[in-house]
Amino acid sequence: MQATVQGFFDEATNTVTYVVRDPESTACAIIDSVLDFDYASGHTDTRSADQVIAFIEGQGLDLQWILETHVHADHLSAAPYIQERLGGKIGIGDRITVVQDTFGKIFNEGTRFQRDGSQFDRLFREGDSFHIGQLRGDVLHTPGHTPACLTYVIGDAAFVGDTLFMPDFGTARCDFPGGSAETLFDSVQxxxxxxxxxxxxxxxDYKAPGRDDYAWETTVGAQKALNVHVGAGKSRADFVAMREGRDATLAMPRLIIPSLQVNMRAGQMPEPDDSGTTYLKVPINRL
Structure with missing residues (x-):
């Protein structure tokens, strides 16, 4: 069955949020939502999420799932805000527990921070399936960028998170804690x-050199033939050497510190102090 897909591009974080609809009903899902965040002031804003909410309400759709492909390091998730407005279950890969354990230590979260994935409504494993109305979704565990990365295959469409970019841009970085270029190559296969x-x-999407417009839809066939990092039969050894060399030159994402603390909590902010103020931590020399 062909899924009906609408993308919403957030230029501030280069993120695409998707609304995926069952063409035979009003059932839909949101994949990889964005909560706007101004790091300099510490202020959040819901304009990106509100655009998606307005589309769903305007189309008379029934939101059933709010899905995360992984714990993002470049934007904050708006999942709790959207769930409060529209309902739906929040889902992510079951290896979220590995990510929570790793970054729970880095951010010195203590024992109050649960590391069992209980902040999410559904933890998906390799081979799991779910439905958006009559539209079936299947789960592939595709780690390498992070241990918890998933690809959701929904009807004729695959939502790959950061595992693959457009063919002219290649693949995701693998140098975050728990990442692995070898594992990413296997996941791409x-x-x-x-x-x-x-x-x-x-x-x-970041507009590869020579391309003027943002793009976010391609095909498996195009990736196999044209992906500059893994296409045209490139070997595992060559990929790993390229990926590790390239990653060593990359700066940390601008929003990695707030993003990880919020997204490992399913989009919730850390608990406020006694005055009701919420704080984010900056670990020194840990990332």
Whole structure:
């Protein structure tokens, strides 16, 4: 069955949020929502999420799932805000517990921070399935960028998170704690094993050199033939050498510190202090 997909591009974080609809009903899901955040002032804003909410309400859709492909390091999730407005279950990969354990220590979260994934409504494993109305979704565990990365194959469409970018931009970095270039290469092969005509929707786009417009939809066939990092039969050894060398030159994402603290909590802010003020921590020399 062909999924109906609407993308919403957030230029501030280069993130694409998707509304995926069952064409035979009003059922839909949101994948990788964005909560706007001004780091300099510490202020949040819901304009990006409100745009998605307005679309769903305007189309008379029934939100059933709010899905995360992974714990993002470049934007904050708006999942709790959207859930409060529209309902739906928040889902992520079950290896979120690994991410929570790793960053719970880095941010010195203490024993009050639960590391069992209980902040989410559903923890998906490899081979799990779910439905958006009559539209079936299947779960691939595709780690490498992070241990908890998932690809959601929904009808004829695959939502790959950060595992793959557009063919002219390549693949995700693997130098965050728990990342692995070897593992990412193996995960990409899972995606490449899907039918060539499968539509691929990426989570980010940065306009590769020579391309003037943002883009976020491609196909498995195009990735196999043209992806500059893993296409055209590139070997595992060559990919790992390229990826590790490239990652060593990359700066940390601008919003990594607030994003990790919020997203590992399913989009919730850390608990406020006795005065009702919420704080985010900056670990020195840990990332």
């Amino acid at each position: 899972k995606i490449m094993a899907l039918p060539d005509e499968t539509r691929i929707f990426v989570c980010h």
